[in-house]
Amino acid sequence: MSAPMLEGRTAVITGAADGLGWAMAQRFASEGARIVVADLRADLARQRVNALREGGAEASFFAVDVTDEAAVDALFAHAGAEFGGVDVLCNNAGVTRDSVLRKMSLDDFRLVLDVHLQGAWLCTRAAVASMRDTGSRGSIINMSSIAGKVGNPGQTNYSTAKAGMVGLTKATAKEVARYGIRVNAIAPGLIRTAMTEQMDQAVLAESVASVPLGRIGEPGDVADVALFLASDLSSYMTGCLLEVTGGRHM
Incomplete structure (x- = not known):
């Protein structure tokens, strides 16, 4: 029987208390990873850590505002103190402030x-600094979105941010390849999350009908691709963007 794919590795996942982040935390833990649940929602995050521990995983919680430089540095210091460093980073934290361009405030765009x-x-x-210090030939996974490729009306801020994450992925991948660190991105499409659950059902049905594979994606579909990128199965891949869309917008 083969060893778990992430045995002995530590994964820091931002926005890990629910949605895609939580799906990745569970999937990584199932393959032997130690998990740092990085999220501002302390009560929910602690529940998630307890659930991971009950399942036999090593896990820790750290409250972090990812826009705060000192807080991010403290997050990776925590990962080092708890587990000796970081081997996998999933940049998943996100917010939405949707509005058409003419009504969107500068504050909502910036946030x-x-x-x-x-x-x-x-x-x-911070992750690259940690990986270099420990000699980890680590993996960084950025959660972009198909919105960064095709654009979504009412989401000029979100679409811009997600397109920017692709540029960040590719530029960083070129810089850190010499250290054996890989940087890749995932662009999810229509995935069953809290956001899609709030959609008008007729609009949702129309959107699902436009997916060539004929169904909405599940968080586990994205988590499986993230596991592939975190593991040695993708050891010769860096600077890549993988679309998880069921073929929509191909």
Whole structure:
């Protein structure tokens, strides 16, 4: 029987208390990873850590605002103190502040870019420093979106941030390849999350009908691709963007 794919590795996942982050935390833990649940929602995050521990995983919680440089540095210091460093980073934390362009405030535009893009940059910088210090030939996974490729009306802030994460992925991948660190991104499409559950059902049905594979994606579909990128199965891949869309917008 083969060893778990992430045995002995530590994964820091931002926004891990629910949605795609929680799906990745569970999937990584099932393959032997130690998990740092990085999230601002302390009560929910602690529940998630307890659930992971009850399942036999090593897990820890750290409250972090990914837009705060000092807080991000403290997150990776925590990962080092608890588990000896970090081997996998998933930049998943995000927010939405949707509005058409003419009604969107500058504050809402900046907030979405700060959380998604600045947050990913800060966490990536800290993770690379940790990986270099420990000699980990680690993996960084950025959660982009198909919105970064095709654009979504009412989401100029979100689409801009997610497109920027692709550029961040590719530029960082070129810089850190010499250390054996890989950087890749995932662009999910229509996935069953809290956001899609709030959609008008007729609109949701129309969207699902446009997916060539004929169904909405599940969080586990994204988590499986993240596991592939975190593991040695993707050891010769860096600077890549993998679309998890069921073929929509191909």
